[in-house]
Structure formats: C-alpha cells, structure tokens
Amino acid sequence: EVQLVQSGAEVKKAGESLKISCKGSGYNFAGYWIGWVRQMPGKGLEWMGIIYPGDSDLRVSPSFQGQVSISVDKSINTASLQWTSLKASDTAMYYCATLHHTNGYFEHWGQGTQVTVSS
Amino acid sequence: DIQLTQSPSTLSASIGDRVTVTCRASQTIHSWLAWYQQKPGKAPKLLIYKASTLESGVPSRFSGSGSRTEFTLTISSLEPDDFATYYCQQYTIYPYTFGQGTKLEIK
Numbered sequence: 001e002v003q004l005v006q007s008g009a010e011v012k013k014a015g016e017s018l019k020i021s022c023k024g025s026g027y028n029f030a031g032y033w034i035g036w037v038r039q040m041p042g043k044g045l046e047w048m049g050i051i052y053p054g055d056s057d058l059r060v061s062p063s064f065q066g067q068v069s070i071s072v073d074k075s076i077n078t079a080s081l082q083w084t085s086l087k088a089s090d091t092a093m094y095y096c097a098t099l100h101h102t103n104g105y106f107e108h109w110g111q112g113t114q115v116t117v118s119s
Numbered sequence: 120d121i122q123l124t125q126s127p128s129t130l131s132a133s134i135g136d137r138v139t140v141t142c143r144a145s146q147t148i149h150s151w152l153a154w155y156q157q158k159p160g161k162a163p164k165l166l167i168y169k170a171s172t173l174e175s176g177v178p179s180r181f182s183g184s185g186s187r188t189e190f191t192l193t194i195s196s197l198e199p200d201d202f203a204t205y206y207c208q209q210y211t212i213y214p215y216t217f218g219q220g221t222k223l224e225i226k
Contacts, residue, residue, distance in 0.1 A: 037163075037217075044220040045155075045163065045206050061214035062120070095162055103169070104210025105153035109162035 002026045004034075004096055004110035011116045012086050019082040020113045022096030029077040030054045033099040035106065036070060036081050040092045050099060051079060088119040121145050121209050123218035131226040132197055140192045140221045142207035147187045151211040154183055154192045157220075158203045166205075167192065197223075 007021045024034065035050035049060035053074040060070060069082040079096055094113050097106035122145040132138050142152065150170040155163040165174045167183040170190055180195045194201055202225050207218040 044204075045157075045208075045217040047208070047215045047217055049214070059213050063214070097162075100168070104151070104215050105165060105168045105208060106155075106163070107165055109164070112162055 002098065002108045004098065004108055006094075006096055006110040006113045009114040009116070011118070014086055014088055014117055014119045016086050016117075017082070017084050018086055018115065019080050020094060020115065022079045022081075022110050024077045024079070024098065027098070030074045032101055033104075034072065034079045035097055035099060036079075037095045037097060037106070038064075038092045039095065039112075048081075048094075050104075053077075053079070086115075086117045088117050090115060091117045120214055121148060121212055121216055123207050123209055123216055125205075125207060125218035125221045127221060128219065129222045129224060131224045133226045134197055134199060136197045138194050138197060138223065140205055140223075142185075142190045142192070142218050144188045144190075144209060148209040148211040150186050151209060152183075152185070152190050153208045153210065154181075155206045155208065156201075156203045157206065163206065194223075 003025045005023050030053045033050045033052050036048040038046040048064045049070050051058050051070050051072050053072045072079045096110040098108045100107050124143045126141045152170045154167040157163040166177050171183045182193050204220045204222045206220050
C-alpha cells in the first residue's frame, strides 16, 4: 500500500527557516515524481512543483520559484520543502503527493502539514 | 500559465439531484485533465483522470467528459458523502494548475 507520511505541524515566526518532509513507503520511491501543493486558509489548491527522486529533476511553478526549495533524498525515501526566511503569507496547509507514473495527476496524497507563521 | 476556470463556485443541491461542474481551460489541454474531491480537513482524493477515466474505487455515479478547453464533472444522483469541494487540474504544460474549486453544498 502506498503511504506518504508528512512531518508534523509547525508554528514559526516570520524570518525563521523551516524544512518539512514527506516520507514515502510501499512503492518504488525513486521511480515516481513527487510534488507539493499549497492550500492557504479557506482557499483552493495551488500546484507548487514536482521532483523526480531518481535524478532530482525538478519542475517548479514560477509563482513559487525563489520562494521555496524542493529537494529529495532517495536514500531515505523522503521529499522536502524548505524555506530560508518565512513570511506570514506562507501560513498554509502543505500537501505532498505522488504523480501517476506516466501522467501528471496526483494519485496518492500525504495527510498534509500545517505551517503557521506569525509576524 | 494555463488558467482553469470552474463554474459555479458554489452549488446548492439536494440528495438525489444530478449535478454538473464545468472546468474551462484558457488554451487546449487535449484530455489531460483530472478531477479531485476534497472534504474539510482532509487531503484531496483523485476521482477522474484523462478527462473521463474513473479512478479505481470511485463510485460510478461520478463521470467526466470533455476535451480541448471545456470539461464537465457530473454526479448522477447525489449522496450525502458527495458534499465536498471539487477541483480540476490540468497536466498538459508546466506549471500544472488547478481550478479555483467548486463547493457543493446541501440545499
């Protein structure tokens, strides 16, 4: 069974750094793109970017380019999302999800990580 | 970026109703469209991919149709479990994008 388990909720101050994670199990982690989706409070889903664990090939939405870093460590089946300097506007739920092996829709989702940033 | 516009934004309906949600793309996306259902406090769930292919385990009352720039999600007979928010997503050109969502409420 495919499982994506995300790290726990975070409460941070503006300007602080943060790294959240998503650990996959039950499938060939290196062989499937994995991505991140943001959902701000009361708002819709936003496609942030995806990474291929096999070779770290990366596709990032221009809306998020330079705002956040997406990385992966295939040795521990874990994808990460990192900020160097958080803003209050980064407050959101962040989901990781795997893509279908030949198409770009999200098949399996993590439970989400709530990030709250106070100013 | 390809823009996806869903209509309506909110839909009020009753148990047993047939409902349709529309997703319009700003340029052709062929049939590379998926639909998701999201309930409050939960991760989205894949319902349909390639515009009309039902994901395994999804009830047959859900169906999708369309191509190029206009797509629909239809629920043939609403059940209590269907009240949720629905999103379309295109996966033709990076960055892939989502529609803004359609909230299906109980009338």
